[in-house]
Amino acid sequence: MSGNSIKKVTVIGAGTMGKHIALNCAIYGIETNLTDTFADALDKALAWSNEYLDGRVAKGKMTSEKADEIKKNFHTVSSLEDAVKDVDLVIEAIIENLEVKRELFAKLDLITPAHTIFASNSSTFVPSALAVATKRPEKVANIHYFNPAVHMQLVEVIKSPVSSPDTLETLMEFAKATGKTPILVQKEIDGFIVNNILAGITNTAWFLVENGYATPQDIDLGAEKGLGHAMGPFRTLDLAGLDTILSIRQAKYEKSGKEQDKPPALLVELVKNGHLGKKTGKGFYTYE
Numbered sequence: 001m002s003g004n005s006i007k008k009v010t011v012i013g014a015g016t017m018g019k020h021i022a023l024n025c026a027i028y029g030i031e032t033n034l035t036d037t038f039a040d041a042l043d044k045a046l047a048w049s050n051e052y053l054d055g056r057v058a059k060g061k062m063t064s065e066k067a068d069e070i071k072k073n074f075h076t077v078s079s080l081e082d083a084v085k086d087v088d089l090v091i092e093a094i095i096e097n098l099e100v101k102r103e104l105f106a107k108l109d110l111i112t113p114a115h116t117i118f119a120s121n122s123s124t125f126v127p128s129a130l131a132v133a134t135k136r137p138e139k140v141a142n143i144h145y146f147n148p149a150v151h152m153q154l155v156e157v158i159k160s161p162v163s164s165p166d167t168l169e170t171l172m173e174f175a176k177a178t179g180k181t182p183i184l185v186q187k188e189i190d191g192f193i194v195n196n197i198l199a200g201i202t203n204t205a206w207f208l209v210e211n212g213y214a215t216p217q218d219i220d221l222g223a224e225k226g227l228g229h230a231m232g233p234f235r236t237l238d239l240a241g242l243d244t245i246l247s248i249r250q251a252k253y254e255k256s257g258k259e260q261d262k263p264p265a266l267l268v269e270l271v272k273n274g275h276l277g278k279k280t281g282k283g284f285y286t287y288e
């Protein structure tokens with residue numbers, strides 16, 4: 001199978017990531033089903049997708065014929081069985097819960113054609129943790145998109161120890177055929193590539209702030225004006241949500257017990273005061 005032979009895709013989970021991934025596939029001419037256990041999520045995803053496309057037309061960035069073509073490729077399907085019965089690729093984008101994901105993969109194994117590849121968009125679970133739930137582990141890998149997936153160019157394709165070369169090649173080619181730049185993570189590692197790079201930068205940035213070398217705002221200026229980064233580390237944290245970042249740090253610290261993973265006092269203080277970043281209007285920066 002090659003990436004160009006992926007003609008039909010089902011995205012499971014119509015939340016933040018799934019609706020974007022499904023729309024991205026539809027934009028590139030792939031017949032796309034989007035399914036979710038909650039009908040409301042599907043209705044919202046369809047409304048969002050139509051609004052997005054109509055907005056592009058209104059701004060003169062897309063013809064109405066092209067928007068209609070994309071709408072015809074994008075199907076919301078409430079029954080999982082109907083959604084996956086004849087697809088080449090399933091992209092899983094459901095909640096981040098290992099047991100729920102494994103249950104889904106085991107079920108998919110029974111109701112999809114033998115050639116169907118299963119790819120998870122999980123940010124934390126490596127593909128072998130999901131492949132064990134199936135009888136086709138060689139056809140399982142991760143395809144990790146970035147938020148917002150319609151716009152962000154990068155995807156990480158993550159190999160499990162038993163993902164077949166054909167599966168990986170198909171996913172890399174599929175990513176390219178749908179407008180993305182894929183990178184291959186050749187061995188399983190928590191955080192994959194990009195989040196490990198980000199963690200390195202962020203840990204250094206925290207060290208500099210906590211030890212009084214510079215303010216978060218000056219560190220961001222250093223990264224933005226000195227390194228050409230589009231966004232400094234603290235602006236990035238504000239965007240992600242400081243409460244989310246704090247829970248990730250707390251979980252990491254509980255697991256490792258390492259001093260370097262301990263949540264920084266300033267982060268704890270900001271969250272305690274309800275300053276969660278862009279979503280609450282205040283974090284390291286103040287937002288309108």
Ligand SMILES: NC(=O)c1ccc[n+]([C@@H]2O[C@H](COP(=O)([O-])OP(=O)(O)OC[C@H]3O[C@@H](n4cnc5c(N)ncnc54)[C@H](O)[C@@H]3O)[C@@H](O)[C@H]2O)c1
Nearest residue numbers: 013014015016017036037041093094095096121122123147
């Ligand atoms: N949010 C991000 O920035 C981001 C970035 C990269 C990867 N991810 C990963 O993408 C996945 C989805 O994250 P999200 O932020 O879109 O979550 P979300 O909570 O916005 O959406 C999850 C959707 O999955 C649905 N769902 C839950 N269980 C289901 C099941 N058994 N079958 C079908 N649908 C089910 C929910 O109804 C919900 O609509 C997670 O694995 C996450 O780690 C998230």
